Amino acid sequence: xxxxxxxxxxxxxxxQLLIGLQRGDNDACTCFxxxxxxxxYTQAMxxxxxxxxxxxxxxxxxxxxxxxxxxxxxxxxxxxxxYRIATNEALMFLRxxxxxxxxIEKVDETVQPGDMPHNLNAWPIDPAHQVLDGEIRAQxxxxxxxxxxxxxxxxxxxxxxxxxxxxxxxxxxxxxSAVKVRLHRARLRLRELLADYFNxxxxxx
Numbered sequence: 066x067x068x069x070x071x072x073x074x075x076x077x078x079x080x081q082l083l084i085g086l087q088r089g090d091n092d093a094c095t096c097f098x099x100x101x102x103x104x105x106y107t108q109a110m111x112x113x114x115x116x117x118x119x120x121x122x123x124x125x126x127x128x129x130x131x132x133x134x135x136x137x138x139x140x141x142x143x144x145x146x147x148y149r150i151a152t153n154e155a156l157m158f159l160r161x162x163x164x165x166x167x168x169i170e171k172v173d174e175t176v177q178p179g180d181m182p183h184n185l186n187a188w189p190i191d192p193a194h195q196v197l198d199g200e201i202r203a204q205x206x207x208x209x210x211x212x213x214x215x216x217x218x219x220x221x222x223x224x225x226x227x228x229x230x231x232x233x234x235x236x237x238x239x240x241x242s243a244v245k246v247r248l249h250r251a252r253l254r255l256r257e258l259l260a261d262y263f264n265x266x267x268x269x270x
Contacts, residue, residue, distance in 0.1 A: 079143055086134045094131045097143075102127070104144055105151045111221050112155035114210055122158065126151045148226050152236065159214065208258040212251055219244055220251035 076082040076096055085093035105126050109119035129150055137146060209217055222233045223244070234244045 098127050101144060101147055105147050108148055108151050109155055113158055118158055122151055122154045125154050204259060204262050208255050211258055212254055216247050216251040219247040223248050
């Protein structure tokens with residue numbers, strides 16, 4: 066990405082960029098990558114937690130997106146469309162891994178006693194609704210790495226990518242009830258992981 070010299074201002078907005086992509090402008094795909102690569106890479110890293118694989122997913126996502134841009138109907142933003150391509154690529158990577166990690170298909174359908182946070186003091190916000198705040202977002206990203214894969218993926222799709230429960234269930238091949246349980250467990254675990262940070266923030270005020 067460091068060698069790209071095309072300036073984004075040659076397209077006034079996302080609509081004009083899309084028009085350029087669909088008519089095959091030489092600079093359009095370069096601008097497309099330059100504008101959205103950081104978002105796609107971040108999404109890939111959240112899901113696979115591996116810089117090399119995230120880079121591979123990034124490249125594959127844009128190859129597929131540029132090849133299929135004629136099929137894009139504009140029902141969502143380009144970033145949402147790219148997120149979905151990247152998500153599918155990340156899920157395919159995770160499913161190829163032969164590791165002893167918990168399968169993304171394996172489900173505990175109930176919240177377990179051990180899932181309940183032990184430290185609930187000084188919890189001023191729900192982190193799911195603060196992902197755009199710079200410092201809190203950085204803390205949330207660190208906490209997400211600590212979540213088990215099966216909880217992390219549900220949280221990312223529901224709370225960050227903002228898929229519906231039904232869409233998340235279809236994407237991950239889960240039941241709707243399993244998605245709801247995993248999302249609840251992910252939120253509880255994040256409360257636990259971020260409690261010390263918010264406690265320290267409260268003490269500093």
